[in-house]
Amino acid sequence: MSANQLDKKSEAWSALFSEPMSDLVKRYTSSVSFDKRLWKADIAGSLAHAEMLAAQSVIAAQDLADIRRGMAQITQEIESGAFDWKLDLEDVHLNIEARLTQLVGDAGKRLHTGRSRNDQVATDVRLWLRDEIDALLPLLAAMQQALVGVAERHVETILPGFTHMQVAQPVSFAHHLLAYVEMFARDAERLADVRKRVNVLPLGAAALAGTSYPLDRERVAKTLGFDAVCQNSLDAVSDRDFAIEFASFASITMMHVSRLAEEIVLWMSQNFGFINLADRYCTGSSIMPQKRNPDVAELARGKSGRVVGHLMGLLTLMKGQPLTYNKDNQEDKEPLFDSVDTVRDTLRIMAEMVAGIVVKPEAMERAALKGYATATDLADYLVKKGLPFRDAHEVVAHAVKFALSEERDLGDLPLDVLQGFHAAIGEDVFDVLTLRGSLNARNVLGGTAPDQVRAQLARHRKRLFTA
Numbered sequence: 001m002s003a004n005q006l007d008k009k010s011e012a013w014s015a016l017f018s019e020p021m022s023d024l025v026k027r028y029t030s031s032v033s034f035d036k037r038l039w040k041a042d043i044a045g046s047l048a049h050a051e052m053l054a055a056q057s058v059i060a061a062q063d064l065a066d067i068r069r070g071m072a073q074i075t076q077e078i079e080s081g082a083f084d085w086k087l088d089l090e091d092v093h094l095n096i097e098a099r100l101t102q103l104v105g106d107a108g109k110r111l112h113t114g115r116s117r118n119d120q121v122a123t124d125v126r127l128w129l130r131d132e133i134d135a136l137l138p139l140l141a142a143m144q145q146a147l148v149g150v151a152e153r154h155v156e157t158i159l160p161g162f163t164h165m166q167v168a169q170p171v172s173f174a175h176h177l178l179a180y181v182e183m184f185a186r187d188a189e190r191l192a193d194v195r196k197r198v199n200v201l202p203l204g205a206a207a208l209a210g211t212s213y214p215l216d217r218e219r220v221a222k223t224l225g226f227d228a229v230c231q232n233s234l235d236a237v238s239d240r241d242f243a244i245e246f247a248s249f250a251s252i253t254m255m256h257v258s259r260l261a262e263e264i265v266l267w268m269s270q271n272f273g274f275i276n277l278a279d280r281y282c283t284g285s286s287i288m289p290q291k292r293n294p295d296v297a298e299l300a301r302g303k304s305g306r307v308v309g310h311l312m313g314l315l316t317l318m319k320g321q322p323l324t325y326n327k328d329n330q331e332d333k334e335p336l337f338d339s340v341d342t343v344r345d346t347l348r349i350m351a352e353m354v355a356g357i358v359v360k361p362e363a364m365e366r367a368a369l370k371g372y373a374t375a376t377d378l379a380d381y382l383v384k385k386g387l388p389f390r391d392a393h394e395v396v397a398h399a400v401k402f403a404l405s406e407e408r409d410l411g412d413l414p415l416d417v418l419q420g421f422h423a424a425i426g427e428d429v430f431d432v433l434t435l436r437g438s439l440n441a442r443n444v445l446g447g448t449a450p451d452q453v454r455a456q457l458a459r460h461r462k463r464l465f466t467a
């Protein structure tokens with residue numbers, strides 16, 4: 001084979017073809033522009049395969065030495081940017097293999113023994129994704145740490161809790177932030193679980209049916225750090241569940257980020273004025289000089305859309321495919337890559353932004369005072385005095401109606417006025433009508449009472465900050 005023939009992809013599948021591929025088809029079928037990102041995994045997989053082939057005497061020790069030498073040079077070429085990626089060679093696998101053969105001759109041509117690009121690509125993607133997962137897990141921890149850090153300063157800060165976007169009951173701001181910590185903790189658990197099914201080795205399945213060479217798949221798995229070997233060759237080359245599971249994790253995580261981002265946008269608006277963000281996370285307007293817009297939070301919210309889209313894309317990609325490998329599978333990469341990139345960058349920037357949030361406790365408390373947030377407390381007070389809850393609820397509705405007409409808060413009504421709604425009301429009612437009294441009363445496991453919130457903070461601190 002002459003050197004210039006190696007530049008043509010058709011050489012990878014023989015003389016059967018009598019006419020060259022059109023340029024349009026070449027461009028349409030090629031994936032090298034994006035899958036070159038898998039190069040490190042591709043080389044690692046090839047080296048593990050070659051070592052095993054040599055150990056099993058399928059190739060000679062000299063072949064292995066040549067392959068190692070060639071791959072070392074290719075690594076250096078790719079890292080330095082000198083590697084000449086060729087569209088003609090379709091994908092990362094053929095590009096690297098062709099260069100290897102150019103560098104070391106026959107040993108390069110022996111590398112593909114007992115292997116197909118079908119099991120090769122599945123192996124590469126899993127290896128690559130495993131490393132990305134290992135980089136994402138600390139970012140999920142950092143996000144939780146940032147939230148815990150702010151929460152620790154705001155156990156006693158009172159926020160109006162909302163249902164239906166209507167003021168419902170006062171809550172500790174720390175309690176509110178810790179709700180997000182719960183979400184991100186579940187995301188981390190989910191990701192660790194996804195990793196288990198990512199970290200299984202397809203190599204050895206070859207094109208689809210396995211191979212006639214005496215491969216030692218367990219050995220390759222061990223070399224590459226896989227926990228197990230795919231047990232069915234047909235499934236090994238066609239399965240993309242692991243990518244879908246990752247996209248599902250990514251979508252749920254981005255949904256959580258998006259909810260937090262939405263709250264940050266609301267809190268920062270003039271109508272709430274609960275928080276401020278550092279200038280470096282905001283942008284101005286080219287026309288309205290007074291504006292400081294929370295662009296980072298809005299983009300985080302917006303980017304959740306594309307990640308959910310990737311999940312839908314991957315599910316749709318797989319649903320009509322018969323066994324086993326089909327070229328459709330080449331379409332798994334861009335959505336997967338973009339999901340990884342988006343979740344990584346979003347977690348990084350949001351954790352940073354959250355850590356630097358400026359909280360305005362007075363504004364939060366003022367808003368909590370406005371919305372009759374302690375009405376439930378008055379009802380609970382009457383229940384403790386012996387009223388059935390439904391009757392108490394009705395009494396308080398009358399009191400709130402009256403207070404609304406007077407434009408006053410329940411706690412600002414004089415005792416005799418309150419007693420007009422029910423005789424059981426006594427002087428001690430003012431303890432429960434305060435925001436703090438309301439907070440302290442919710443001293444149930446998982447409730448917003450500061451004692452409960454402190455206990456949760458201690459649990460998270462131990463989980464997140466001790467190695």
Ligand code: ARG
Pocket residue numbers: 031035091117118121325327329330331
């Ligand atoms: N670039 C291909 C992909 O990403 C590699 C596998 C190609 N296999 C094949 N039989 N054409 O799926």
